[in-house]
Structures are given as C-alpha cells and as structure tokens.
Amino acid sequence: MLLAGVLAPFVLAVFAPTVKRVAGPATGWLLALLPAALTVYFAQFIGTVSSGGTITFSTPWVSDLSIHLSFYVDGLSLLFALLISGIGTFIVLYAATYLAKHADLGRFLMFILMFMGSMLGLVLADNVVTLFVFWELTSITSFLLIGFNHASPRSRRAALQALVVTGGGGLALLAGLLLMAQAGGSMELSTLLQSGDLLRDHPHYLAILILVLMGAFTKSAQAPFHFWLPNAMEAPTPVSAYLHSATMVKAGVYLLARVNPGLGGTEIWQTVLVAFGAVTFLIGAVLAIRNTDLKLMLAQTTVASLGLLVFLIGLGEEVALEAAMAYLFAHSLFKGALFMAAGSVDHGTGTREITRLSGLGKAMPITFAAAALAAVSMSGLPPFIGFIAKEWVYKATMGDFWPLAITGVAILGNALMFAVALLVGFKPFLGRQSETPKHPHEGGPGLWLGPVTLAALGLLAGLFNGLSGGLLVGPAVWAVAGEQVSVDLYLWGGFKTPLFLSLATIALGIVLLWRSRAISSTLAATFDRMWGPDRGYDQFLDLLIGTARTVTARLQTGTLRHYLLVTMLIVAAVLLLPVAQMGDLDITFRIPATDFYIFGIAALALAGGFSIAVFRSRLIAILSMGVLGVAVALVFLLFSAPDLAFTQLMVETLSVVILALVIARLPIYRSDWRGWPRAVRDSIIAGAVGVGFTLLLLSITSRTLDLALSEYFAARSYTEAYGRNIVNVILVDFRALDTFGEIAVVVIAGVAVLSLLAMGGRSLAGAGRAPDSAPDSAPDSAVTGKETS
C-alpha cells in the first residue's frame, strides 16, 4: 500500500499531459485530487505514529544485493510525507493557474508529479539504495524543472549547476550509504540506526560521515554549496515554492535527522554541523537583506533556514532537536506561502523587484492577507508556530555546553530574518500604489488558495500547539533522537531568557528593517565585487576543462611515436618496478667464455645499439639495427644454432633492405630528424627497457633448465620418426603441420609481393605490409632453436 502511495504520482505523471489536453482549465483541480488523497492517506497514520508505532512495507527488488523496496513510516517520515503531499496539493493547483497560458503546462505538471513521487519515496525509504534512487530522482526532476524556461541561458546554466552539485553530492552519498551499510551489516536504515555504536566506532566512520555530509550539504545548500539554490530561482515560482523551499532542499536536513541516531552525537559530527550550519545561517540571512528581488530574498532566507536546521541537528540535544523539527514544520508552511504570494505578485504586476512595489494591498487583498500571516510567522511573532520555533531555538542555544557566540549568531540571524520577513510580507502591499509593468490584479482561486491555507495553518499550528506538538513534531523528534521523549510545545513560557532574547531580536530586527535600504546597498557594493562560490563553481569548471584539455593535448597527441614512447616507458616500469619492490631475482652471473671474439661480438652489438641511440636520422638507425641483428646472429652461430643464425641473418638483411626501400620512397621531413634532447630521452628509455630485459634474462638463465622437452625429442627422434637430426625431425615430423603452415604463409606473402610488384609503384601501402610477413616467422624459429639446444 505504501508502495502504491509512492508510485501513484509517477503513474499520474505519465497521464498529466493527456489530462491537460482533455480537461483544459479544470486540469489543476483534477490533478490535485491525487496529492489531496495522499494527504488524507498519510494523515490516517498519525494515530499509530503518535502513539509510538511504525508502519513498514517491504518487497524484494534486487535481492542478491539485499536491495528491497522497503518503506518505513515513523514520526519523521510522516511529517515530511504530510508536508510533501499537502503542500503538493496546493502547488498543483497553483501551477495550473500560474502557467495556464504556457504551452508546456502538461509537461510541467508531469515533472511536478514525478518530483512528488520521488520526494515521497525519499522520505519513506527504509533501504539505503532505495533512498538513494529516489534522492537522485529528485535531483533529476529538479534539473528538468529549473530548466523549464530553457530559452533563457541563465536558467539553463542554473539547471545544469543544480544537477552537477546535487547529483554529484548524491553519488558521494551513495558511497557513504554503502559504506554505512557495510559497517552496520544491514541495508535497512531502521536496523542500521539501532546499531549506532557499531557505526560510530567503526574505522570507516570518518569516511562515512564525510560522504554522507557531502550528500546532505549539497542538497540542502549548505555553505560552500549554497550558491546553486538562489540560481535555481530561475525556475517558475511553483517550483521555487515547492522544491526549493518547502521540500527538496530539506532532503539533506531530512537525511541528517534520519541518520542522527546512527552517526550523530560524536564530537566531529557536532563541530562540523554546528560550524557549517551557523555559517550558512548567517550568509543566507545577510544575502537575503542584500537582495531586492522578492524571490531571491526568499531563496536566501531558505538558505539561512536550512543552515539553522543543520545547526540545530548538530547541537543534538533533545531541546535542539525539538527546535529543529518545530522550525522545519513552521518553515515549510510560511515559506511555501510566501513564495506563492511572491509569485502571485509577480503574476499580477509583472515585477518582483521590491523597490518598485508598494501599495498593492488594495488590488490584491487576499494575497496580502496570506503574505502578512506568513511573514508574521516567519518573523517569529506570537501566536504563530514560527514564534514557538524561535523560542525553542533560543532554548537550544542556551545549554551550558555551548558558548555565548552561538546565541549571538542566533540573535543576529533571526533579527535579519525578522527584517526580511516583514519586508517581503508588508512592503509591497503598504503605502502609495506604485507604477508596475502590469496593472495589479488578484489571480484566481488557484493562486490564492494555497498561500492562504498554508499561512492560516501556521497560525492554527501555533494556537493549537498541543496538537501540532503531540501529533506531528513530537513523533518526529522521537525518530531523530532515537528514543521517545516527551515534547510539549507552548506559546507562553514565562518571563525567561528565551523571551528576552526574542524581544532583543525584535528590537534589532526593527533597526535593521528601518535601515534596510542602506544596508542592502552597502552589502551589494561589498559583495558584488567579492569572489564567491558561484564564481568558484565556474572557475572549478574552467579548471576541469583546462585540465582535460591539457591531459588530452599531452597524452593524446595523435602521434604514433609518442604512443610508442609511453608504451615503452610502461614496459620499463613493468620490468624494473617488481625487481625494485621484490628485490630478489636470484641472479648468478658468470661470463660463459673468455674468447676474445665474444668481446668482439659484444662490442659490435653495443656499437649498433649506441649508434641507434645517438644518430639522428632514421636511415642510420635502421642500418644500426641491422648491425645489432648481425651481432645476435653471430651469437647464435657461436653457440651451435646455425639454423637460427641463418634465419636471423635473413630476417635482418630483408628488414634493412625493405625498410631502406620504403624510406627511400618516402619524402624526408625536418621532423624526421631528432633533436638532441629527444635522442637523449629516447636513449634513457631504451636503456631502461634494455636493463630490465637483461636482468630478467639473467634471472631466467640462472634457473636450472628444464630439460624434459629436449630429452623427449632426443629419446623419440629415432625411435618414432626414424631421423637422426633432431632439428630436422622436429621441423618435418613432430611439428610438420606448423612447418606446412609457415611455408604456406611464405608462399602467400611471396604471391602478394609479386602482385604488388606487378601493379607497379601505385600502391605504397602494399610495400609497407611486406616486412610483416618476415618477422612473423622469426618467433617460430626461435622456438625451434630453444627446443634443440
């Protein structure tokens, strides 16, 4: 059943464009029925969950990796599921009105519904891989939605940026989750998180933590990854309201809250979360007041709120977790409402620039009411749920454990939020009516129903704090804390420190509000020239592309010679590194004979090798190769392998002749001459390879020779093949088929050469192919030689 709940939005998504075509203006109302039904469906779990129960569902998926489609409803996932489906209902309605004239509305609703399903899957998933799958699906749908207005380059950039940042973070998360599953011995979060000590004491704890935090911080736009979220405001407003404030960006927070019982509580967890959260909180709040675009202001306060949530989870005490869940709940309500109201203003007037908006209250009374209610909740004034949340934040920061600085951060941040909330909620609606691109007007019920309901819920949740605390926030806190604690939210806590801090916040907030214009322009002047992570993202991409260019330019020159050079370098490494590492090659070296001509031959070979290394023309190098080959042939001759020597001599002569012929036909370019640096480099590599092979050869010859084959042939040559010359017998008898094949190859090669010659000088390609047939027979002869010696 839970599975059906998660999959239903996907199914409906497929039909969304059809519904749009058929139903026309009623599309929104029709499609909104599903999320509404889902809200009701999830709401019926409240009873079970608030009395401490859980609902689970599991069906095998990829069983051999213990991946199951398993879902799990506890307080935390239920709170999220209700927010997702509940706010989703209004978003579908809102979007259908907001984009009513857009040609691709059907596609848009399809993406929104797909996102809804993914997000539900994410928060309900019990299996880590299932969670990850839905996690990435939310990134993809977010990408599609941000890029929805793809005519604008800014929105294309923002879409790709969001996908790169959150998708990349997601992959890190996968590694973290898999490591965690490995460490905890289960793929199911519900099991895994009960073995918290196992995880915290595991040697991979740090790696797990870093990877999981990478995922959570990128998704929830924590500094230094906070830049993508304001850019994502290029998306149509319903997307901003739904994905980028109320739900998707909270996925990171959800994840941190979810794994808190397993990974939380350690010193590093607290330090990192509190530090990053606090920094994000301040950056977001400061940037919010710096901006003048309604949506950007809201986006920055979202960043700030996410920072606050991370910060609270990091604090980790019971009261901090209560604050986190209460604030999360409150934030989704007021921020969703404010975004939709801002969208309505944009829709009604054609601008979102706060400096150009005022006095809309008369023309858009309903929107004004919604915005005002939501703004009051956001600013943290009683009797809204926002007030309770803020009181709890102060309670959390006042534990003896945490220094005063944190309380200071909270006051400053909250005061900024207060100012921004009132700016956004009241400034456009009060005062003298301003000139706007469009004549201001109220939209249809689709546009105002959502903001009004959400804003009103913020008020109701504050008034009926017993219910919201006991049924929603409390069970969520249990899930995060990993134990059932009593949660009691209230509006009036008496004349205690939190209240005084609230008053101080309001006072500071009013000052900030009063000077907001000046602050905004000062900040703009300061920040706009500063380096920021958004620019850092571009620089990082430039760096990546630059590196890629360099790497390919260096490695992939297109020149065969360089490829060979690299290959030879690797050969040298392969030969020398194992020797260096393992050391022992068991070499017992002795000079086999002391006759002077041995040294003569050696000198000849060395001279050949040396001249290959130093001379700069190819022709001389080829000739020198020939000299070297002749020296080798002489060695064969001396050690009684005349057949080998003969073959070697033939091959060498032929190679030199043919290569010389080819080269004589080719034009000689300047690049065919090596400069000294190249000659030296080539010689060093060649020397290294040579030394490696020599060592290896010495090592092999130091082993006792396995004479089994020689003895076999010696014994059988006469008795079975009636021949006294073992070499002959091997060639014509024991391996007669091979010899036959060799002869055939030589004949075919001969015929080919003949036909090429007959064709005349037309085909140079053919001339190049001829030498290949000659060296082909060399390894075979070498085998013969070894067997006979």
Place this chain on the structure above:
Amino acid sequence: MLISDIQTVLPEIFLAVVGMGLLIYGVFIGDKSMRQVSWLTVFALITAAAMLYVFGSTGEPEIAMNGLFISDAFAHYAKLFILLGAALAVVMSVDFMEREQIIRFEFPILILYASLGMMMMVSANDLMSLYIALELQSLPLYVVASIRRDSLRSTEAGLKYFVLGALSSGMLLYGCSMIYGFTGSTNFDAIAAAVAAGGVSTGLVIGIVFLMAGLAFKVSAAPFHMWTPDVYEGAPTPVTALFAVAPKIAAIALFSRVMISPFGEAIEAWQQVVILISILSMALGSIAAIAQTNIKRLMAYSSIGHMGFALVGLAAGTETGIRGVMIYMAIYLFMNVGTFAIILSMRQQGRMVEGINDLAGLSKTSPGMALALTIFMFSMAGIPPLAGFFSKLYVFSAAIEAGLVTLAILGVIASVIGAFYYLRIIKVMYFDAPVEPIDDDMPRETKAIMAVTAFVTLFFFIWPSPIVDGAAQAASVLFGG
C-alpha cells in the same frame, strides 16, 4: 579430437565454416552482395548463439581440445553478449555503409571472424589458445578499422591500431613465455596448480604483468588506451560501434578468467596492478572526456572510463566482484549500442556530423532520439534508477565488500566528474537552440535497436534477474562453484 569435443566447439566451427562459405559467395557475386552477406552474417551469429544453448548447456564446464578450450557458464554468458553486440553492429552497418559508399562484402565477414576470435578468447583455457584467439580477433579488427581505404583518418586509425596492437601482442606473448618458463605449463589448470604449490616468484610476477599489459591494451584501459580515441574517431562509425562493445566484452571476460582461473592464488601479485589500471582508466576517462567536442572521441574516453569501472569488480578478485564485472559489461552493451545507433544517424542534410554541438535542440527536432539519448547518458552517468546505476552499484559494493574502500571512493569521485559530460550532452539536446536540425530519417532497424536498448536500459530495474542471475552463474564457475 573426440566427437564430444566437436559438439563442445560446434558453435565456433559453425561460424568458421559459414564465414568461409560467405567469403566464396561474396567473391563470386562481388561487392553488390554486401547486403545479403551482412544479413546472412547476422543470421549466422544468432544461430551460433542459439547453438550455445542447444548443444552446450549441460551446466557442467566442458573441456575440449586437449584442455585448450573450455565451455562453461562463464563463456556462455560472455559469448551471448559478444554475439549480440556483433550482430547488432552488423545490422546497424548495412544502411550506413551503403550511404557512405563503403561497399565491401568482406566487411561483415571480417566481423564474423573477429567474433569467432572473441568467442575463442572467452573459452581459452590455455595460454596458447588465448594468444591464437586474441590474434584471430585482432587481425580482422585491424582491417575493418581501415576499411575506408581512401580516408586518411581511417587508414591512419588502422595503422596506429595495428602497430600498437602488435606491440601489445608482443608484450602479451612475452608474458606468456615468462609464465610458461616459471610454472612449466601453458594450461590454466596446470598453472594454477603450480602457483598453488610453488608460490609466486619475481619472474612470474613480471610475466603476469606483461600478460596483463597485453590484455589491458585489448580492453583499452589506461595506460594502454592511447589508440582508442584515434581509432574510434577515425574508423567508420559502425566499426566504432563494434569496437566499443563486442571486443570489450571479450577482452574483459578473458581478463577476468585469466586472473581468476590460473592466478587466483596469486591475487596479491596482480591486484595492485588491476587497481592501478582501474584508477588510471576511471580518472583519465572522466577527465579527458570533458574536453571533447567530437562525440565519437567522447565515447572513446567514456569507454576507457567504463572499463576502469568494470575493472573495479575484477580488482576485488571475489565472486561478487566478477559477477559485478559481468553485469557491468552486459549493461554497458545496451547503453553503448543504443548510443551508437543514435550517433550513426547523426546527419544534417545527408552529411555525417560528429560534433556534440550538432545535437543542439535535438529534443525539438527529433524528440524520440533525444529521449533515448537522454536515457543512455543518464544511465552512463550512473544515475538511478537506470541500468548504469546498478552496474556501478554491483562493482562498487563488491569492492567495498573486499575491503577496497579507497578504490570505491575514487570510483565514485570519477563518476561524479564523468557525470558532468554526460549531463552536458543532455543540456545541449534539451536546452540549446538548434543550429541545423538532425535529419529525421533513421533506418527502421536502427530505430528498433535504439528503442529496444533504451527500453532495456530504462526498465532494467524492474526485472534485473535475467542478467544478474546469468552473471552470478557465470561468476560462480570461475570460483569452482
């Protein structure tokens, strides 16, 4: 040679005989028979695949030809995908080669023989048959790479491939002779026994590493990848499509068998090397791909990267690791064949284009093609729930299980970087304005291949068991299960 031997090797014998028959037929009819010969080749490849199941599948490993040849679940699994990949490449080539006026009836026959070589590779049970099979595979491929003889790029590609291939074959052969020298046998089982009894000497290590260098070349893993981008770009696109799939599967399967069967006991001698190759390939594949503007070159780097990911599974050296490799290669086949089906159809007013920017606005001009390519790109980037995600999941979790945490994390980082260029293609298709539309005249067969591979890639997650179970069976054979 016994009758039972013949039965074991029957699919291979069948292909060889059919190949010769087609060759004679082609010589008599001439180049105009190319279309017929191509379809007959496809038919032969499919028949060979069917024969694997009719004659070969008793379940037990069968060793034939005096221990040179082994037919087991592992070989069957790999052969099935090799034959599939080769057959699809031939199907896609028919129309393309005619349009591009590369009409040579030898082309499908060469592919047939290369496939035969690949089948022998995965069935090799001896260093001798390994080498012969490898060469049987390589020689036709050198030729098809330069089949467009009047194109400078194509001939250059063929030459580079040949020279570097010959060099790597030399290294491989050298490694084989070292291994023979230090263990006294070329037979895998005998080598395994010798390693188990005598331990691993420095000489043997060098031998193994040389062997691996040769195999890494065939797999196109870094640092032996250098031929790949040039050959991918230079060769005619159907050839590139072939190169990207069937030989890779064969080489990876051979690589796995060689490492596990004879040298399973010597894992500490090769594990480090596989890890190194894998990291280098993943890093290079991901980073270098970003700079590419030609989609065939991009696919070359992408394949280098993918080989790196597949080798993560081999590096684990465990049964789950090999299973991961096998799953990876199967999924890799579908993603790549599908992508190449699209690349093959990239034409503007009848003229081939290969630039990534030529895909701009594809979602407007050919939404079906754009959707399919999106699926492939997301899948290659490893984004769930597409097939490519699961293939990575299988190898990474095997690596983590085997304690190779750093390797797994490096792999994830590489796939993050790699994801960037796949996503960029999607961005180009969906969000950039079209300059000149891509022709909408994909041949029927290619369209069908694109649709089916996209379907498999997209819905693998619903019913993964055919591939996963097959891979599990294949892997368990290597570990004597």
